Amino acid sequence: MIEQLRLLVRLQAVDKILFELEEERKAIPARLAELSLEAERLERELTQAKAELEEVTRRRRELEEANETIRTRLRRAENRLMSAKTQREYRAAKAEIEEGKDALKSNDDTLLELMERQEELEGQTSRLEEQHQAVSQQASEERERLTNRATEVEREIQRLTRKREDLCREVDRRLLQQYDFIRQRRQGIAVAPVIGGTCQICHMQLPPQQFNELQRLDKVMSCSSCGRLIYWAEAEAFADL
Ligand SMILES: [Zn+2]
Structure with a gap:
């Protein structure tokens, strides 16, 4: 009877490790899936920031072009003002100059906001790019480690299963x-x-x-x-x- 008990104790030791290894094996796919989540989240944020940066840059360029047009018109109006022959011509040129200056000022306010936003977004995208790279690197190292571990666990389960079978043959x-x-x-x-x-x-x-x-x-x-x-x-x- 003592020999049977000794066999059971040895069998239990094997089964305890087998149980833990099987739990570990079950958990590996979920852990692998989780690994990409953070990188994917950063990638989405990065795409969003890049899209906004593109939009802000586009609006800034448009406004700068609009300002160029306004400045050209202003120069022409100033010339007309200098060479005005009548009060009417003078007033018309004067009004156009006022209007142009107002438009420039309003555009410049918007331009300033856009430039600030552009700077923020440039900082944000470069930070996100760095983070994304670091997280992806980490994830790929962890993926490799887990994949190797999965192979190891599988091999160990097979070895212990054979050992278990050998022990079982001797137990009543x-x-x-x-x-x-x-x-x-x-x-x-x-x-x-x-x-x-x-x-x-x-x-x-x-x-x-x-x-x-x-x-x-x-x-x-x-x-x-x-x-x-x-x-x-x-x-x-x-x-x-
Ligand atoms: Zn008890």
């Missing part, structure tokens, strides 16, 4: 069924060590009579609290496991 059929039954209902842990009379998984103190029986190592017993198979872990027989 009914005991193995019992073990698997409990394991599936108890978060992967079916075997619990007892130290100082206490179940190390559920932390319940065994009744003294049961602990005495357990120390005889002549049968497989269960924890009356968590239902797991228990063994006296302080016994010499388990010291090398």
